[in-house]
Amino acid sequence: MYRRSGFVALTLGALLVYILVFTPFNQELNRWTKNEAGNRVKVVVVCDSPWSIFVADAEQDLRFRSDAETCERGARFQATIGVVFALASLVLGVRGIIRGPRPEPRRLTPLRDLFDMWDR
Numbered sequence: 001m002y003r004r005s006g007f008v009a010l011t012l013g014a015l016l017v018y019i020l021v022f023t024p025f026n027q028e029l030n031r032w033t034k035n036e037a038g039n040r041v042k043v044v045v046v047c048d049s050p051w052s053i054f055v056a057d058a059e060q061d062l063r064f065r066s067d068a069e070t071c072e073r074g075a076r077f078q079a080t081i082g083v084v085f086a087l088a089s090l091v092l093g094v095r096g097i098i099r100g101p102r103p104e105p106r107r108l109t110p111l112r113d114l115f116d117m118w119d120r
Helices: 003-021 050-054 065-099 111-119
Strands: 025-034 040-047
Touching: 003 050, 003 065, 025 065, 040 065, 050 065
Parallel strands: none
Antiparallel strands: 025 040
């Protein structure tokens, strides 16, 4: 991995961490309800971002405490995955940047020079 790949790894890692840690997410609950057509569907709630749940202490305006606990569990999982992606992208990105630009390829010996060597 070289310099350009290191920058790509850092950029993709930052994007994934932002998506996982700083954006709200949908969480399925262990309840069912009926939609307008009369079909049974699982209840899905929109949870705040893991950052706002753990760092900013955002209050979830959910009806039941178990729903808030489900959001906290999902946020904990997403925050953990975010930390894993952050560490992996940092390691790969810094390694690529430190390694420097891609080296120039070695020139190959022309084929005619190789055949001249065999004729001797």
